[in-house]
Amino acid sequence: xxxxxxxxxxxxxQEGKTATLTCNYTNYSPAYLQWYRQDPGRGxxxxxxxxxxxxxxxxxxxxxxFDTTLKQSLFHITASQPADSATYLCALGKGxxxxxxxxxxxxxxxxx
Amino acid sequence: SAVISQKPSRDICQRGTSLTIQCQVDSQVTMMFxxxxxPGQSLTLIATxxxxxxxxxxxxxxxxxxxxxxxxxxxxxxxxxxMSPEDSSIYLCSVEDLLAGAPGFFGPGTRLTVL
Numbered sequence: 001x002x003x004x005x006x007x008x009x010x011x012x013x014q015e016g017k018t019a020t021l022t023c024n025y026t027n028y029s030p031a032y033l034q035w036y037r038q039d040p041g042r043g044x045x046x047x048x049x050x051x052x053x054x055x056x057x058x059x060x061x062x063x064x065x066f067d068t069t070l071k072q073s074l075f076h077i078t079a080s081q082p083a084d085s086a087t088y089l090c091a092l093g094k095g096x097x098x099x100x101x102x103x104x105x106x107x108x109x110x111x112x
Numbered sequence: 113s114a115v116i117s118q119k120p121s122r123d124i125c126q127r128g129t130s131l132t133i134q135c136q137v138d139s140q141v142t143m144m145f146x147x148x149x150x151p152g153q154s155l156t157l158i159a160t161x162x163x164x165x166x167x168x169x170x171x172x173x174x175x176x177x178x179x180x181x182x183x184x185x186x187x188x189x190x191x192x193x194x195m196s197p198e199d200s201s202i203y204l205c206s207v208e209d210l211l212a213g214a215p216g217f218f219g220p221g222t223r224l225t226v227l
Binding site: 004034036041042043044045046049089091099100102103104105 | 116152153154155156157160170204209216217218219220221223
């Protein structure tokens with residue numbers, strides 16, 4: 001069965017550094033991969049989508065890479081701030097049918 | 113981007129009862145999706161709700177336990193029936209992000225605790 005893993009449950013970094021989160025998957029060929037931010041008690045907030053034919057995508061301080069050979073995506077937050085502290089989820093999908101497969105998330109803490 | 117609201121935001125229910133969760137979107141959408149997020153677990157898709165047709169359920173979820181209504185293009189309900197403590201979870205509705213061509217927008221969630 002398909003499996004999606006995010007590298008660690010928690011990641012602690014110092015303000016100003018670059019946070020790098022990893023998402024690995026097996027037994028699946030996604031058409032796209034999405035990253036979400038989730039704050040406690042709230043629903044996930046969509047951040048970025050990257051398609052299988054794209055290597056990299058950027059949005060402000062965020063950068064996502066997608067390597068379909070390694071079956072891996074990296075999510076970077078540059079110049080991190082305490083306000084970036086949250087749980088970040090990756091999700092795989094094949095179409096607009098809603099059957100996204102989510103990882104359990106990585107809880108990022110950015111210390112001032 | 114779509115704005116999604118859910119009611120109730122949280123509830124505490126007794127075993128054996130049922131709870132209906134409402135999801136309202138500020139624009140017309142073709143598909144609405146219902147997810148569950150159990151404590152410490154990833155989000156899992158329960159079903160896809162299209163207006164004018166029966167909902168499509170994922171493996172492990174059945175209509176008798178999670179009946180869904182989709183009366184129009186901006187509204188849907190999910191009922192959690194005959195609840196047990198194992199149903200304690202956050203329930204989220206989601207709609208497609210038309211620009212991305214993929215599911216993208218989530219409601220704030222309904223936190224359900226079953227005693």
